Amino acid sequence: MSEISGASALLSALEREKVEYIFGLPGGANLPIYDALVDSKIRHILVRHEQSAAHMADGYARIKRKAGVCFATSGPGATNLVTGIATAYADSAPIVAVTGQVALPMIGKDAFQEIDIIGITNPCTKYAFQPRHASEIPEMVKKSFYIAESGRPGPVLIDIPKDIQQQVTKIDFPEYIKVRGYNPAVDPDLSEINKACEMLLKAEKPVIMAGGGVILSGAFSELQALAELLTIPVVTTFKGKGAFPENHHLALGPIGMHGHAEANRMILEADCIMAIGARFSDRTVGRFDEFGKDINVIHFDIDPAEIGKNKAVNAAVIGDVKSSLRTLIKMIPKTFKSDEEVSKQWLNRKKELVSYYEDTLKDYSREITAKKALKKLREILPADGIVTTEVGQCQMWASLHFDVITPGTFFSSTGLGTMGFGFPASIGAKAARNNVPVVDIAGDGSFNMTENSLAVSVLEDLPVIVFILNNYMLGMVAQWQRTFYNRRYSGVHQKNTPDYCKIAEAYGAQGIRVQSMEELEKAIKTAVNSNIATVIDIPIDPNEDVYPFVAPGTGLKDMVVGA
Amino acid sequence: MIFMYNKPIFTNNSNTALYILSVIVENKPGVLFRITNLFRSRNFNIESITVGITEKPDLSRMTITTKSDVKTLEQLVKQLRKTIDVIQVNVLDKENAVYRELALIKMNARDPTTRIEIANFASIYRGNIMDISNETITVELIGTPDKIDAFKNLVSSYGIIQVARTGVSALARGAINDEL
Ligand SMILES: Cc1ncc(C[n+]2csc(CCOP(=O)(O)OP(=O)(O)O)c2C)c(N)n1
Numbered sequence: 136m137s138e139i140s141g142a143s144a145l146l147s148a149l150e151r152e153k154v155e156y157i158f159g160l161p162g163g164a165n166l167p168i169y170d171a172l173v174d175s176k177i178r179h180i181l182v183r184h185e186q187s188a189a190h191m192a193d194g195y196a197r198i199k200r201k202a203g204v205c206f207a208t209s210g211p212g213a214t215n216l217v218t219g220i221a222t223a224y225a226d227s228a229p230i231v232a233v234t235g236q237v238a239l240p241m242i243g244k245d246a247f248q249e250i251d252i253i254g255i256t257n258p259c260t261k262y263a264f265q266p267r268h269a270s271e272i273p274e275m276v277k278k279s280f281y282i283a284e285s286g287r288p289g290p291v292l293i294d295i296p297k298d299i300q301q302q303v304t305k306i307d308f309p310e311y312i313k314v315r316g317y318n319p320a321v322d323p324d325l326s327e328i329n330k331a332c333e334m335l336l337k338a339e340k341p342v343i344m345a346g347g348g349v350i351l352s353g354a355f356s357e358l359q360a361l362a363e364l365l366t367i368p369v370v371t372t373f374k375g376k377g378a379f380p381e382n383h384h385l386a387l388g389p390i391g392m393h394g395h396a397e398a399n400r401m402i403l404e405a406d407c408i409m410a411i412g413a414r415f416s417d418r419t420v421g422r423f424d425e426f427g428k429d430i431n432v433i434h435f436d437i438d439p440a441e442i443g444k445n446k447a448v449n450a451a452v453i454g455d456v457k458s459s460l461r462t463l464i465k466m467i468p469k470t471f472k473s474d475e476e477v478s479k480q481w482l483n484r485k486k487e488l489v490s491y492y493e494d495t496l497k498d499y500s501r502e503i504t505a506k507k508a509l510k511k512l513r514e515i516l517p518a519d520g521i522v523t524t525e526v527g528q529c530q531m532w533a534s535l536h537f538d539v540i541t542p543g544t545f546f547s548s549t550g551l552g553t554m555g556f557g558f559p560a561s562i563g564a565k566a567a568r569n570n571v572p573v574v575d576i577a578g579d580g581s582f583n584m585t586e587n588s589l590a591v592s593v594l595e596d597l598p599v600i601v602f603i604l605n606n607y608m609l610g611m612v613a614q615w616q617r618t619f620y621n622r623r624y625s626g627v628h629q630k631n632t633p634d635y636c637k638i639a640e641a642y643g644a645q646g647i648r649v650q651s652m653e654e655l656e657k658a659i660k661t662a663v664n665s666n667i668a669t670v671i672d673i674p675i676d677p678n679e680d681v682y683p684f685v686a687p688g689t690g691l692k693d694m695v696v697g698a
Numbered sequence: 699m700i701f702m703y704n705k706p707i708f709t710n711n712s713n714t715a716l717y718i719l720s721v722i723v724e725n726k727p728g729v730l731f732r733i734t735n736l737f738r739s740r741n742f743n744i745e746s747i748t749v750g751i752t753e754k755p756d757l758s759r760m761t762i763t764t765k766s767d768v769k770t771l772e773q774l775v776k777q778l779r780k781t782i783d784v785i786q787v788n789v790l791d792k793e794n795a796v797y798r799e800l801a802l803i804k805m806n807a808r809d810p811t812t813r814i815e816i817a818n819f820a821s822i823y824r825g826n827i828m829d830i831s832n833e834t835i836t837v838e839l840i841g842t843p844d845k846i847d848a849f850k851n852l853v854s855s856y857g858i859i860q861v862a863r864t865g866v867s868a869l870a871r872g873a874i875n876d877e878l
């Protein structure tokens with residue numbers, strides 16, 4: 136066996152993990168890695184800011200359902216990654232971040248560009264490694280992918296001192312690894328599945344609440360089979376949006392702070408709630424003490440620590456939700472037939488709510504509104520097109536008015552709510568699946584934060600569509616200031632700057648500003664059919680609020696549907 | 699008492715109580731940091747924590763005492779189990795565990811009769827005099843935290859100058875095997 140450097144070992148180990156893309160940016164402390172990259176088959180995508188590298192790896196991971204990889208140098212390169220790592224952590228997205236570190240003998244000396252990145256990212260990484268010898272690298276890489284992708288996925292950091300990157304030594308590549316103390320595959324408890332099954336069969340007004348876990352485990356067909364078999368209406372969490380086709384007759388869309396009104400209502404009237412891969416977050420359930428009170432709540436999740444964390448439940452099934460759902464479906468007696476009268480009543484209630492709120496929540500008259508724009512986008516975008524979002528009103532409107540048809544084609548920064556996530560993440564998604572159009576439903580403010588990724592989209596031939604719902608306003612903050620601070624606006628005006636078409640053009644992308652629905656339709660068609668990054672600038676009313684709204688600290692029953 | 703993943707064991711008691719956790723972890727750098735950081739970021743209240751190597755050189759045992767209610771305890775155990783370097787977590791039942799703490803207590807003792815009194819108390823508590831000077835006396839005490847508290851109360855009138863306590867170390871009794 137010949138001797139190789141730690142840096143070459145890193146790249147070989149990544150190749151063995153079938154890594155296609157590395158999103159990153161070099162610096163002093165990872166020069167040896169970048170040198171080894173020259174000889175590697177893996178495609179490197181040079182970002183303009185490391186935060187975007189982490190978001191791209193995240194977007195790639197969410198579509199590919201495989202860890203995305205990002206590189207940064209020590210010090211400021213590493214700290215720039217932190218927001219991206221935290222975003223991935225909050226949404227259980229698997230990424231492997233590789234940072235350069237100052238040489239081992241310099242660690243602890245406050246050396247130039249030395250920062251304790253393992254310490255900084257401790258609360259937002261699933262695990263972190265720092266090799267002390269180059270020979271440890273292959274095993275650490277293999278473990279990183281295993282930890283990042285298995286169980287409840289999440290980010291893993293490998294912090295490699297520069298001298299270890301340079302160290303030339305005999306290096307083995309292990310075929311198998313074992314992480315003692317890490318047991319992500321728990322076999323579900325059959326008696327709990329049975330309990331859940333009985334609760335569902337006897338429920339008259341059941342609702343399924345599908346969370347991000349359904350998407351992470353790819354349990355789309357299982358979810359649909361269960362819902363159809365027992366005629367159960369399906370709401371989702373925001374993270375679970377698109378776990379279930381939103382044009383299905385049982386679909387109600389997301390619940391929560393800006394959930395669909397009929398979904399928020401329906402879950403309040405349920406006599407049994409089955410949460411699948413969801414964590415009962417405050418944004419989703421409103422008040423923990425009111426949600427699902429006095430009724431049977433069933434919880435399927437892969438993470439034992441989620442059981443009972445926010446909500447005490449009556450049946451808890453721990454394990455991969457795809458296989459748990461399969462077991463549950465098998466348990467339903469072949470002879471079982473739901474009482475048609477009962478389920479008809481429940482489905483009628485759904486229809487009643489949908490049409491009631493359709494009338495209550497009429498879009499108001501303006502040539503272009505967010506709602507109209509998003510409905511138009513849905514009309515034109517192919518069903519398997521991928522959509523991600525930025526953060527703010529734009530995100531909530533996307534949740535409300537853009538129906539996901541093909542499961543697993545929508546994602547957003549739902550946990551951390553990171554402005555600037557959507558655009559680089561959409562580029563990552565495009566890298567993962569380049570045969571479908573990818574759209575970032577953006578706010579003007581959010582797009583500002585990572586718009587320099589236009590360079591990446593253009594130069595790396597990863598064209599995406601940025602769909603800016605432009606109110607030249609940090610709109611969601613403005614809405615809160617209108618609602619809770621007596622219209623005292625503070626720090627929310629973007630003052631007609633910048634000109635997004637010129638920004639696009641400056642990077643070699645195409646920019647289209649639209650003034651009418653007709654122009655919008657044309658612009659979307661142009662964007663979908665062209666293979667160049669396109670920014671569509673869509674002016675909307677800066678004073679429009681997102682409704683429905685469940686104010687923080689209140690319950691879903693306190694939902695406000697309009698001003 | 700051993701927590702199962704699927705079943706919450708404590709259902710009866712919702713008030714706070716002192717619990718002893720015996721935690722087997724990888725004996726390598728950074729583990730203690732990860733665990734203490736977990737306590738801080740999740741707002742768990744820790745009374746004491748001790749760490750030492752086990753019979754296997756690559757494993758350490760942490761003994762953690764925490765005052766919490768059952769629900770918080772359950773979360774603490776689950777979060778610890780989720781931590782990758784944590785191999786095993788057991789909640790020890792007082793009845794089925796031996797647990798001890800060591801304390802060094804330095805007191806004012808200028809007056810010879812005081813020194814004799816303290817020495818007497820110490821021997822009643824099976825403590826040892828570790829240091830004695832014209833001004834102070836230092837007693838070493840091994841026992842349950844209650845016993846150490848009781849001794850502290852007893853001698854508080856003499857003026858306690860310094861206290862160093864190790865925190866509780868504990869093992870399950872008899873053949874209860876909490877090891878892998
Ligand atoms: C990095 C970051 N900073 C601040 C916030 C707080 N915040 C939430 S929404 C929002 C406004 C977003 O503005 P824009 O992207 O234009 O979307 P809009 O609400 O106008 O649709 C802000 C500042 C955030 N979520 N993320």
Ligand SMILES: [Mg+2]
Binds near residue numbers: 579604605606610
């Ligand atoms: Mg805006």
